[in-house]
Amino acid sequence: MDDDTQELIAIQQELSGISSRLRKIFPSTHPQFDSVFEDVGAASYYIRKLVIV
Secondary structure: OOHHHHHHHHHHHHHHHHHHHHHHHOOOOOOOHHHHHHHHHHHHHHHHHHHHO
C-alpha cells in the first residue's frame, strides 16, 4: 500500500471517530442533525472513492 492510500485510510478512520463524537452532540432529534451528518457522510464517501481507485 502506498503512502497516499495509507493516509486516506487514516483520514477515513478519523472521520468515523468524528462521526461517533458528533452523534453525542447532535442526536437524531437535533434540528441540525441532517446537515451535520450529510457533510460527514459526503467526506467519507469521497475518501472511500479515493481509496478504491
